[in-house]
Structures are given as structure tokens and as C-alpha cells.
């Protein structure tokens with residue numbers, strides 16, 4: 122059969138691809154969207170949304186268990202109260218199914234006229250694709266514009282025996298119906314931390330094995346220490362500086378992970394093992410060689426500031442190109458390409474703010490520079506920290522763990538902030554807006570915030586600014 126010609130083809134129903142398909146179709150382009158798994162990609166099906174939905178269940182359980190902290194009657198002792206994991210997973214499935222249905226209905230809306238193909242796409246030439254459809258058929262397509270939005274999957278580290286012990290990825294853990302008795306987590310990054318607290322609050326014993334000297338390698342030591350202390354208080358165990366080299370399963374079914382650590386040999390035995398040591402790009406099975414599309418040595422597709430690959434008309438959006446991996450950045454990739462193609466407005470993907478939040482309790486949020494980065498880049502700064510417990514709202518709610526850390530430049534404008542504490546992401550957004558508006562710190566210091574909200578802390582956090590970097 123001859124190839125079907127489109128104006129634009131999108132491979133992967135990710136966070137950039139979905140809105141781009143709609144925008145291009147509404148601008149009159151003939152668009153095809155190809156997805157091999159579930160519409161909505163990782164964020165909706167096995168990333169952000171399912172995780173945060175289950176974290177909400179864990180958080181509610183924690184509130185009930187800790188009700189005595191605010192002198193409310195205790196409804197059950199911490200040891201008695203266990204999650205109904207099957208029900209929690211069913212609730213999560215309902216939430217994400219509704220999101221997925223929303224995407225399907227948008228993509229298949231008659232007036233959008235998007236051709237939705239469910240199957241695996243691979244390049245056969247620079248502007249041609251072959252699709253192995255889920256129904257067993259195949260289809261060839263061509264287009265002058267092709268957008269690769271194929272995302273990532275769990276990277277599996279080189280640990281002897283790992284393949285044989287029946288480890289879990291987050292995708293599998295999110296669907297588990299029976300609570301692990303003791304969950305070992307390989308990796309203390311975003312995923313390791315969020316899942317550790319979720320499953321701890323569900324009632325599992327948790328041990329995190331992390332190869333680095335600190336959690337969250339990009340953050341300042343004091344922030345990582347604060348977060349580790351908070352998680353340790355909830356009973357999460359950490360084995361740091363640990364190089365896992367072997368995994369084995371005993372006849373009774375338990376899993377043992379052996380690791381060399383800075384304090385000697387460690388063996389951790391548990392019932393389940395989650396691998397959360399990073400991601401790898403879904404670029405290995407999409408025929409990049411046939412199109413001549415270049416990648417870095419890890420397989421991430423190289424792009425210029427406008428997200429164009431080295432092949433004319435082919436773009437790479439979202440996690441598949443090198444750089445930080447977040448839904449809000451993938452979505453911004455969509456905006457960059459939409460504006461360039463449909464509105465003649467060019468914006469660089471390199472010059473954009475990078476806000477992010479680790480959804481632990483307390484959460485950790487960051488915008489702009491950390492202290493470590495300011496030092497590394499030799500940027501002059503003044504820095505102040507303020508413990509959460511000094512904020513009125515913290516005292517009212519008994520949520521006193523954490524601190525805020527702010528960096529100010531020579532011109533009194535904000536360079537960055539790292540917040541560890543309740544509603545950290547929301548306060549970070551306030552700071553982000555102040556940075557976008559180029560406000561000086563004194564303006565936040567003197568701003569009237571409603572009493573008694575968390576943001577009131579911004580009146581005080583800059584009080585003890587001191588020159589940093591010495």
C-alpha cells in the first residue's frame with residue numbers, strides 16, 4: 122500500500138504531543154498521532170498522576186494516625202491502621218481513566234480531524250514512518266513535519282542477578298494490590314523518595330539503597346539532610362554511599378541485595394524490590410539510523426534551541442531530548458513549537474525557568490539557583506534561611522519540619538529559593554512570579570500577605586541575609 126501523506130505526524134501521546142496535535146489540527150493541518158501504549162503517556166498513566174493520587178491516600182492515612190498531634194481523638198493506633206491497597210489502586214485507576222478518556226475524546230473529536238493510530242512507529246527514512254498497528258496491520262506514513270515525543274522508561278542498573286529476582290518498576294508497583302512487607306528501593310532520587318514515603322505510610326517497611334553520599338544529587342546538602350531526617354523520623358531506613366552489586370532470591374521468596382558501602386559490606390533483605398535509579402530514552406527502537414537522526418551517548422535525541430533535530434522537519438519534544446525531565450517542561454516544548462510554527466514567534470528552550478517539587482511530606486521545591494550552583498558558577502549572592510517553625514501557620518497546624526532558603530543577588534533581586542516545608546510548591550510559585558517580575562527582595566519583605574497564610578513567611582525570610590560563598 123502507498124504511504125499516506127500528512128502535514129504533521131506525532132510519535133507518542135506525551136505531554137507535548139497531545140496539545141500539539143490539537144493545535145496543529147485546529148490550524149487546519151492534516152495530523153496523525155501514533156501511540157503504542159496508552160493515550161496520555163507516562164505522566165497520566167504511570168508517572169505524575171497515579172503517583173500523586175496514591176500519595177494523597179497515604180497522606181490521609183498519616184493525618185488520621187497523627188491526629189493526636191493536634192489533640193484530636195485517635196481513631197486507630199499507627200500500627201493498626203493499614204491501607205486497603207486494592208481500593209486505593211482502584212481509586213487511582215478511576216482518576217487516571219477519566220484523564221485518559223479526556224485525551225481520547227479530544228484527539229478523536231470530529232472537528233479536530235486527527236488520525237489516531239494505535240501501534241509502534243519507526244522511521245524508514247527522514248520523513249517516512251512505518252507503523253506496526255496493534256490490530257496486526259501495518260501502515261506507512263510520510264510528512265514534512267515529524268515530532269518525536271516518545272519519552273523514557275526505567276533504566277535497569279547492572280547488578281548481578283537483578284533480572285532473575287523479579288524486581289518491580291514504578292509502573293508495576295503502582296498496580297500492586299497487596300502491600301509489600303518490606304520494600305527495598307534502589308535509588309534515592311525523585312521516584313525513590315516519593316514511593317518510599319507513600320509505601321511507608323501504607324504500612325510497609327522501607328529501605329532505600331542509594332549510591333551517592335546524599336539524596337537528590339542536585340540539591341544543597343542541608344536540604345537533603347533535612348529531607349532525610351524527616352523521612353527517617355517516619356521509619357524509612359537509608360543505606361547511603363552504597364554500590365549494589367548483587368541481588369538474589371531465597372527459597373522462601375525473600376530478596377537480598379548486597380552492596381559495598383563506605384562503611385563496609387551490607388546485605389538488605391526484603392520482600393519486594395523497586396528499581397528507581399533513573400530513566401532511559403525510548404529512542405532505541407524507532408529507526409533513528411534510517412533517518413540519520415543524531416543522539417547523545419545515552420540515546421537522548423540531540424536538538425537545537427528550537428527543539429529541531431539535525432534532520433530538517435524532525436523535532437524531539439519532552440523527555441526524549443537531553444535535559445531535565447518534567448511534565449511542565451514537555452508542555453512548554455509544545456508551546457515553543459506551536460508558537461514557532463503557527464505564530465511565527467521563536468523562543469529558546471534553553472532560557473526558561475525550571476521549577477520543580479518533590480512530593481514528599483514535607484515537600485521540597487526549588488526555583489532558580491541553589492547555593493551549590495551559585496558557588497560553582499561563582500555568582501555573588503547573599504543567602505538567608507528560616508526554619509518553618511517560626512511561621513505562625515506552622516504553629517497553628519503543628520507542621521513544623523523544614524526550612525526555607527533564599528538567595529539574593531547584588532542588585533537585591535532573587536536568584537533562587539529552595540523550600541522544604543508544607544505547601545513548598547505553592548510558595549515556590551509565588552517566588553517564581555516575583556523572579557519573573559524582577560521584584561527586589563524588599564518588595565516581598567514589605568508585601569501585605571493575608572494572615573495567617575504560609576506565604577507570610579516571605580515577610581521574614583530575608584531578615585538575616587548574609588554574604589555567601591566564603
Ligand SMILES: Cc1cc2nc3c(=O)[nH]c(=O)nc-3n(C[C@H](O)[C@H](O)[C@H](O)COP(=O)(O)OP(=O)(O)OC[C@H]3O[C@@H](n4cnc5c(N)ncnc54)[C@H](O)[C@@H]3O)c2cc1C
Pocket residue numbers: 132133134135136137138155156157158159160161162163164165167168169170172240241242243270271272273291312403406407438439440441446447448449451480
Ligand atoms: C513515577 C513517575 C512520577 C513522575 N512524577 C512527576 C511529577 O510529579 N511532576 C513532573 O513534572 N514530572 C513527573 N514525572 C516525569 C513526567 O512523567 C515526564 O517528564 C513527562 O511525562 C514527559 O513525558 P513526555 O512528553 O516526554 O512523554 P511521555 O509522557 O513519556 O509519553 C511518551 C509516549 O510515547 C509512546 N511511545 C514511545 N515509543 C513509541 C513508538 N515507537 N511509537 C508510538 N508510541 C511510542 C509511549 O508509549 C508514551 O505513551 C514522573 C515520572 C515518573 C516515571
Ligand SMILES: NC(=O)c1ccc[n+]([C@@H]2O[C@H](COP(=O)([O-])OP(=O)(O)OC[C@H]3O[C@@H](n4cnc5c(N)ncnc54)[C@H](O)[C@@H]3O)[C@@H](O)[C@H]2O)c1
Pocket residue numbers: 278279307308309310311312313315330331332333336337338363364365397398399400445446447477478479480
Ligand atoms: N516530583 C517530580 O517532579 C518527579 C517525580 C518522579 C519522577 N520525576 C522525574 O523522573 C526522573 C527519574 O526519577 P528517578 O528517581 O528514577 O531518577 P533520579 O535521577 O532522580 O534518581 C536516581 C537516583 O538513583 C541513584 N542511583 C543510580 N544508580 C544507582 C545504583 N546502581 N544503586 C543505587 N542508587 C543508584 C542516583 O544516585 C540517584 O540518586 C527524575 O529525574 C524526574 O525528572 C519527577
